Amino acid sequence: MTKIRVGVVGCGAIGTEICKAIDGYADLGMELKFLIDSHPERIEKLRKSLIKKPAIIKSDSARLDEILTGVDLLIECASQAAVREFAIPALKQGKDVMILTVGALIYEDGLFEEIEHISKEKGCKVYIPSGAVAGIDGLKSGAIGGIHSVLLTTRKPPSGFAGNAYVKEKGIDLLSIEEEETLFTGSAKEAVRFFPENVNVAASLSLAGIGPEATRVKIVADPSAVENVHEIEARGEFGKLFVRVENVPSRANPKTSYLAALSAIATLKSISYPIRVGT
Numbered sequence: 001m002t003k004i005r006v007g008v009v010g011c012g013a014i015g016t017e018i019c020k021a022i023d024g025y026a027d028l029g030m031e032l033k034f035l036i037d038s039h040p041e042r043i044e045k046l047r048k049s050l051i052k053k054p055a056i057i058k059s060d061s062a063r064l065d066e067i068l069t070g071v072d073l074l075i076e077c078a079s080q081a082a083v084r085e086f087a088i089p090a091l092k093q094g095k096d097v098m099i100l101t102v103g104a105l106i107y108e109d110g111l112f113e114e115i116e117h118i119s120k121e122k123g124c125k126v127y128i129p130s131g132a133v134a135g136i137d138g139l140k141s142g143a144i145g146g147i148h149s150v151l152l153t154t155r156k157p158p159s160g161f162a163g164n165a166y167v168k169e170k171g172i173d174l175l176s177i178e179e180e181e182t183l184f185t186g187s188a189k190e191a192v193r194f195f196p197e198n199v200n201v202a203a204s205l206s207l208a209g210i211g212p213e214a215t216r217v218k219i220v221a222d223p224s225a226v227e228n229v230h231e232i233e234a235r236g237e238f239g240k241l242f243v244r245v246e247n248v249p250s251r252a253n254p255k256t257s258y259l260a261a262l263s264a265i266a267t268l269k270s271i272s273y274p275i276r277v278g279t
């Protein structure tokens, strides 16, 4: 069977897990052709840990068009800027793309539409894994029949908001919070500006459901919370959905949930495996 040739942009917490899965899972049917990261030492560390080492390593997007010809799928797991810098040229070459920094698609006005337009024109696929949340399957199904409301409530210990500009501007004293306190309620579109660390989860839910303006987000500082907890409540013609995820942070990057890396690997499996379970 011909292997799917893959290029990865971003050799951090998620990129490392993805590359190790491609390197080690015999049944993924993929081979790693290039690694890109603006920090060459991160590429080197990852490359050293792989059995089948990719031939091409790069620290920027210079001559990207050349190396894109050798892959079928580009995986972005780097940053918001990297979505425009790498995913757009890949799509223009008719390559499939997987985007982990899904927040970029609602943060930058017009980017989602641009990606949608190019991928339709070129006939290629854009994969957006569920990331750090669950329930995306139910939202997608529910959206077919009509969804009335989606609310994402994110809880973190107060210390998890240290340094947040919105919290500072509102004069909220995080140290004095003894019982759970709502710091923000608003649309997903507003939430990603004030709480950028929440951007990916809010974006995935918005894209699967009723869009960033209609999706509501509530941010709660909860002294009893140990992990980052996301709760999703949706109502629609299908009935009501409630999902709660208590995320374990990735060891390599505590800001990233381990589930996000696993969801990328599960998406790769669904690309290469003939039988697809779930919506």
Ligand SMILES: NC(=O)c1ccc[n+]([C@@H]2O[C@H](COP(=O)([O-])OP(=O)(O)OC[C@H]3O[C@@H](n4cnc5c(N)ncnc54)[C@H](O)[C@@H]3O)[C@@H](O)[C@H]2O)c1
Pocket (backbone or CB within 6 Å): 009, 010, 011, 012, 013, 014, 015, 036, 037, 038, 039, 042, 059, 060, 077, 078, 079, 080, 081, 082, 085, 100, 101, 102, 129, 130, 131, 132, 133, 200, 201, 204, 252, 253, 255, 256, 257, 260
């Ligand atoms: N979809 C989700 O639910 C979800 C969850 C967690 C993280 N994420 C996103 O996935 C991305 C990767 O997360 P991570 O935890 O692996 O991050 P990380 O910081 O551990 O790794 C990112 C790597 O990308 C590199 N990089 C960043 N911008 C680059 C650019 N323009 N060109 C080349 N290299 C670049 C960095 O040097 C770094 O090594 C982040 O953007 C994060 O916001 C998404």
